[in-house]
Amino acid sequence: MADTSDTRTPAQIEADIRRRRDVLAETLDEIGVRVHPKTIVGDAKAKVVSHVDHTVGRAYVQVNRVVSEVRAQLTDEDGAPRMERVVPVALLAVGVVGLLVVGTRRRRR
Known part of the structure; x- marks a missing residue:
């Protein structure tokens, strides 16, 4: 059997309750921020911007490669x-x- 005796004083129990209530309030505030529509929209925008930046970067590299290949075909080693x-x-x-x-x-x- 588990020992159910509590050797804490009433003041210690009240302090523990206050501390847990504060932690719970912080957790609920954090959850409220995470599920707020502005937060969700901001996260979605950030993902889209990241994806677009990645896609544009890849396209830039590809275009740069093609331009370099064409330039190599149209010029000699000296650049003429x-x-x-x-x-x-x-x-x-x-x-x-x-x-x-x-x-x-x-x-x-």
């Missing part, structure tokens, strides 16, 4: 343009822009 590769790409770009302009003009008529 490789005309045999730049001229066809430039002509292709001019052709695409020309087609877009012609297509836009046809739609307006």
Whole structure:
């Protein structure tokens, strides 16, 4: 059998009750803050911002990699343009822009 005798004085018991009541009040306040709609919305916003930042960072790295690869294809080791590769790409770009302009003009008529 467990010993149920309590050797604490009434003042010690009251102090223990006050201490436990204070701890319980802090816990309830903390729970209230956690379930408050503003806290929930703030947490959700923080998660979205974090995800967007991560996605944008990954996209930036990918674009940077592609630009570096294209630059490597269009320049030599010294950084000078490789005309045999730049001229066809430039002509292709001019052709695409020309087609877009012609297509836009046809739609307006």
